[in-house]
Amino acid sequence: MKFSNWLSQRAVQKKDAIAIIYKSLSHREIWTYSQLENEVDRWVERLLGLGIKSGDRVGLLLANRPQYIILVHALVRCEAVAVFLNIRLTTEELRWQIEDSQTKYLICDEFTQLTANSLGSRIEDLIIENCSITPARSPLGGGSSSINLDNIQGIFYTSGTTGKPKAVPLTYNNHFHSAIASALHLGIEPDDNWLLCMPMFHVGGLAIAWRSVINGTAITLLPKFDEQEVLEAIAVEKATLISLVPTTLNRLLQHPNWQNLQKLRAILLGGAPASPELIDRCLQLNLPIMPTYGMTETASQITTLLPHEIPLKQGSSGLPLFGNRLRIVDLHDTEQELPTGAIGQILVQGASVMGGYLKQLENKAVKDRWLYTGDLGYLDRDGYLYVVSRRSDLIISGGENIYPTEIEAILLAHPAIAEVCVVGLGDREWGEIIVAVIVSNTELSLVEIRDFCEQKSLARYKFPKSIYIWESLPKTASGKLLRQEIRDRLETK
């Protein structure tokens, strides 16, 4: 179905309203909707001039900055497909993704230019852009004025916490329905201003840009997550909404100005399961926390728990957003739907769910429009989702299924434990044994840890068999624990 270009419509309706506030250490920029549209016009002309055609795949190798959003909109008008590249990847990893996605052009900036150069040989053209572009004559308003909602807007690579990343193509329909479902769940207020401090190359960052243009509201964009900058932006720029992962929320709570978080009307919490302690603490501090469940394949949040629901539904990720459905199926027999309360694989269906991975071979993941997430969870009788574990994280020890998040939640309640990751390591006797990697400021012994688990009534077979104290835990750019990397490090020790 065809739809008028989202930004162009907002440029008419919201003209002088603020689209983007960009704050970096050195400066502050304001972009109104009509300024944004004018700059997009210029870029469209430039990109078309370079020969970019409908359907071409164009890699974006950029950090967060207004030009990121501008280029995304310009590619929409060129009917090109954006390939969202993680700037923290190694050259080898980028090369693989560029080849896999058949990226023809690569757009970089002064910070990613070196990396881009080293990739140059594999791509047809390389656009070096220091973003001080000289204005091209008068805007021609080239490109397409409408969006075919069924087309692919962009390709994301899943964070790759385990195995090779998979290419997730998301259509305009996916993004549109994700934004609408979010608006229907959270409401829309005229002074909404979403603080974007996640990388734009993750769907959680990009989704904020879509929501804002579809709702016609503002974004406060930061180059990256920084506690001081985030808390200041809330106070100074009057941001009202934010998306965080547990790690970044934790860091904000440790900052002396954490109270600024109370000015927000919503704190969306996703990316990884949040510990009950973190959620409790937010409730005590009167923070409008909203635990969510979502993934790249669902164009961001697909369930959301509202603050007033938390006391009744502790540990839940909430109800599916409008337009989405959930189903829990047996781990071994995926044809069998499980009853209320039983743990199984989480299936998701809805207008924001991808049609399938780019490579057909991997498409056993989507059947009959149901996405087999590989995650484990259950539904309560009111239909609320409880995510138990990422499937790939499941530990099988002595024939028992053990969910590392359950043990992690208990260990995080220990006052001396700041961060923790529980993994299973290969063991001849048990299949796997449970190992806890802990970040802590004080000395901690295995005995203390096991005593604490005892106190918390954890089943003995779930007690860690050994512990490691590390200075920090490796995470993805969006703050998810890199469990595979942690496992790998432990196994090579």
Added chain:
Amino acid sequence: MKFSNWLSQRAVQKKDAIAIIYKSLSHREIWTYSQLENEVDRWVERLLGLGIKSGDRVGLLLANRPQYIILVHALVRCEAVAVFLNIRLTTEELRWQIEDSQTKYLICDEFTQLTANSLGSRIEDLIIENCSITPARSPLGGGSSSINLDNIQGIFYTSGTTGKPKAVPLTYNNHFHSAIASALHLGIEPDDNWLLCMPMFHVGGLAIAWRSVINGTAITLLPKFDEQEVLEAIAVEKATLISLVPTTLNRLLQHPNWQNLQKLRAILLGGAPASPELIDRCLQLNLPIMPTYGMTETASQITTLLPHEIPLKQGSSGLPLFGNRLRIVDLHDTEQELPTGAIGQILVQGASVMGGYLKQLENKAVKDRWLYTGDLGYLDRDGYLYVVSRRSDLIISGGENIYPTEIEAILLAHPAIAEVCVVGLGDREWGEIIVAVIVSNTELSLVEIRDFCEQKSLARYKFPKSIYIWESLPKTASGKLLRQEIRDRLETK
């Protein structure tokens, strides 16, 4: 595209939240979302039991009542197409529409039973329903759990102010995008409660039902428009939004309790152009008035002017809602797009615009997804729409195009004139001559009227050549002037 059933989703998410408050003189009923869903379940079973199949056309010959909304949702689940019948039509007119739409079943209630009986011979089945249905065992939850957005939800007949009514098929997509565009323009607040006092058989009434279920908010439903009941419902039921036509708004302003209107957050004004006097008065009274433009073919409002825009954009119907586009073309050469400010035919494109009339023969009305509305208007340089006249109302006198609404707006400023309709009557010398039919409490002479037009600097060729004082003007159920009927009455005099 498939989408989860709208009501079923809300029945999970909003369970005990109020879906409908129904107030009639004799009683008050409350329906929560889960009660509504349960009652729909029962009706689905009953309708399927009667043999209603996917694609069957089912006529609804009912006044406003909760069962109307319940039946609409039940037909969604049966994948049947609702045919919205105006209960004020004559038997002959209904017979024509039933035949034209190939209606197989007719649902009526105790008030429309007699009419339905007299139509009985033409339809396969006739469901007499006094709405005291005995509960069917336990709900089976039959019917489809998903909605194919591309399917036709219902068929409306255009009000028929001129000529034979045309059958307008609206898809679920049309309704969905209409509701979403409205939400994006007006915002969504958790305590939204839309006062539904227009007939459900007009798209303006039905659209409120869709918006509410999609937004998950409440409706206060009245059997019909009544000043006293409307103003009381605002105060007692805490309605926050209302849709009116100029006539009903005028009547509310004349009621001693008009101040209750100030409690609303939005008053959508559609159906017919509002006079500048009416809009000014609302502004002075601090009423959150929103003039709109829309029609059955666009699934209700397609442009809306927000209260804060009124002082700057007097006489405008606002900007197109998100997802819609406007274009003005030459009256004679519809291929030629007109520049800013020039009056021509209004073309509309967007996701809520119908694909075409039911009968293919009439489909010159939609070309390239552009609906040729037949209405006249222009766009200002900011893209705001000004509706000048319904095309069929255009008077051509002495070769000059004359828009009756312009003259009506001036005459309505006269303190003694309550209502007015200006039409052209056939004349050998002039082609047409201008006649004003006036509703007034005092004596008025043609000389006085012409003097008043003079004072208001109206061009002389637009002065009425004769006036008629009537007790009231004939209108459609939705409050639009029946210009053709007024013309007919004058011509047979």
